[in-house]
Amino acid sequence: MTQGFAGVHPPRDYNAATDFIDRHGREGHGGRTAIIDADGPVSYDELTELVNRAGNALLALGLRQESRVAMIMHDSRRFPAVFWGAIKAGIIPIPINTLLRTSDYRHILTDCRARVLVVSEPLLDEVRPALAEQPFLDTVIVDGQPGRDEQSLADLLAAAGSDLEPAPTTADDVAFWLYSSGSTGTPKGVLHLHRHLPATAECYGRGVLGIEPEDVIFSAAKLFFAYGLGNGMTFPFAIGATAVYLPGRPAPDAVMAVLREHQPTIFGGVPTLYAAILADDANNRDSASPVLRRCISAGEALPKEVGERWQARFGAEVLDGVGSTEMLHIFLSNRPGRVCYGTSGEPVPGYSVRLVDESDHEVGQEEIGELLVNGPSACTGYWNRRDKSLDTFQGHWTRTGDKYYRDAEGCYHYCGRTDDMFKVSGQWVSPFEVESALIAHDQVLEAAVVPHDEGDNLLKPRAFVVLKNGCTASDDLAAELQGFVKARIATVKYPRWIDFLDELPKTATGKIQRFKLRA
Structure with missing residues (x-):
């Protein structure tokens, strides 16, 4: 800084x-360029x-x-x-x-x-x-x-x-x-x-992203979103770099136009946007920004296949991480030069995390637990939501509501929201794991998996799938996708039902609203 x-x-x-x-x-x-907007x-x-x-x-x-x-x-x-x-x-x-x-x-x-x-x-x-x-x-x-x-x-x-x-x-x-x-x-x-703004700039902006005064950063995530506020204001303004703003919706064509016109060196997006841009084979480094050196992803976990395809086509690593409005920005992230796609990386400098079971006892390596985080940017609580604040903020620790496990290398693997996880035949099913397997199919653009009960009080996975342009939904394709998933993950986790949708319900920040898909 x-x-x-x-x-x-x-x-x-x-x-x-x-x-x-x-x-x-x-x-x-003061003469340095702070912002490039439509004017x-x-x-x-x-x-x-x-x-x-x-x-x-x-x-x-x-x-x-x-x-x-x-x-x-x-x-x-x-x-x-x-x-x-x-x-x-x-x-x-x-x-x-x-x-x-x-x-x-x-x-x-x-x-x-x-x-x-x-x-x-x-x-x-x-x-x-x-x-x-x-x-x-x-x-x-x-x-x-x-x-x-x-x-x-x-x-x-x-x-x-x-x-x-x-x-x-x-x-x-x-x-x-x-x-x-x-x-x-x-x-x-x-x-x-006030202290939370410089904390995120120092811990993530400097400690992980490595933003420099010469950088031009474009965040497709909007400024009203905690992730976009950090990318588009906190980090560039802390170091004297330049932020590029897009006033309208960050549709793939609009984002590609900004990448071409303003040649950013750092780009921040969400997984659904990365996947949508990759769906058009004409989109690549030459049609975007040849000086792009680093990308960021948050909002939801980035599927391994999407991260690998982006780096191969655009020549820039995607630093996938997890953050929250409560923590203001990313607190668990991959690092430049040692990205492990399919994981959220490791704790950002200045932050500590724990994985705990239903009794708040820490779980061991490879065991699934709820992620708790402690760091210098945790909010003071929720406005007029005392009960919810007491449930979420416990001493120095903030409950994220996310399920993770930690591997032998110390990387954290996202499994799903606490409310989204479910058991099939006594085995935990991670919606994200099943969704990642589906997305690896060359006809699938997006997927969301939820538990479904046919009336026998036994939960099984049900998938909602959005196909790429030009692909046609059919019973044969559904059966093909089921076999495709069985070949990649434990058979018990494959989706028993597949519904094809034109789009998935999402928040404005790109998070899939799985609760709306539960019937």
């Missing part, structure tokens, strides 16, 4: 915005001014230290302006998923009690119906053309001052909230401190 970065141990009196935004100008690097490049000096104007604009609306501002915003320079401007002013920003429905927005806005909402104009049709009868919301700011009762973000920024003194926050003040992805139910408010 550049000189003066706080790292894992910031001082007690600490405002993260001074570290990630202001420091670049002080150290003489072009933004230098660190220009970003600092935008951040200051956003912070002043929020203060002028009457917000004070520890007030909350909700953000339903596409990825652009104005997202970090509002996010870091709020933090610098001591106000708490709450980025919200841009792909939710009106009912979700209604719940989250009421739950978080934000007084101000900043929303991108293209999202207004979905958001506006959720604004009626909000008990806490005073002001709606639109990034774009506002309606009659709304204010313009551009006008507020233009009218605000370009200098802003940081609020007198401490490292242990709440800096921002995120909402969990809702892969297993209603999204929960997750509270993060």
Whole structure:
């Protein structure tokens, strides 16, 4: 990291915005490019001014230290302006998923009690119906053309001052909230401190990813997502690198266009995106970024076959890892130069993990247990969800809800969510293991496996499969897939039923919602 970065141990009196935004100008690097978005490049000096104007604009609306501002915003320079401007002013920003429905927005806005909402104009049709009868919301700011009762973000920024003194926050003040992805139910408010931002930048950004000031990083995962927030803001801003933003959906064609145009050296995606890009044989290193040196995957476990095919075709390792909204970013990861595809690697420096059984006793090597993690970026708890907080956060340890086993080399193998694991004939079945076997078939794009009971109280695997373009579902293909799986894993684990779908239910962050497939 550049000189003066706080790292894992910031001082007690600490405002993260001074570290990630202001420091670049002080150290003489303000002319470096911080962001490339749809409107072009933004230098660190220009970003600092935008951040200051956003912070002043929020203060002028009457917000004070520890007030909350909700953000339903596409990825652009104005997202970090509002996010870091709020933090610098001591106000708490709450980025919200841009792909939710009106009912979700209604719940989250009421739950978080934000007084101000900043929303991108293209999202207004979905958001506006959720604004009626909000008990806490005073002001709606639109990034774009506002309606009659709304204010313009551009006008507020233009009218605000370009200098802003940081609020007198401490490292242990709440800096921002995120909402969990809702892969297993209603999204929960997750509270993060100022100290958590430099901790992830130091432990993962420097300790694993090895990001450098000359890097250009493009994260297809959006900034509202903990994984995307780290990739697209925390890591590049900590080191003075450049982040590339894509405002729209990260569809394969759009992602490939960004890779071609901006030639990033680091790319962050989710497994479903990697698989979708690989489904088109025309996509390769020459049609993307020939300077791509490293890729990141998280959100769900990356199938071994997908990782190997990506590296062979694009010439860059994929560092698959596991993280969570609760831990802010990846805490278990493969390492550059020693990637073991099909595993989540080993603990990130600064983090410790344990595998425990149902009685919280540690399990041995090759035994499946629930993954617990201890590290410097664990959130303080869930907002207004005391019982859930007590279940998840136990002393220094956070329960992830993921099942893993550790091999003789110390690598951790993902088996599935605790709620997704099930036994067949007394043997644990990992949905991920069966799904990985299915995905290895040349006609399968995606798969999800759930337990199914035909009425005899005996669970057996049922698979939901999405085929690649041009492939046709049939009973013969289903039988072929069953035989294909039997040849690769224990016979007892093969799917007794295979249903072909056009798409799998997922969260906006790409996680498969298996609970929706259980009949």
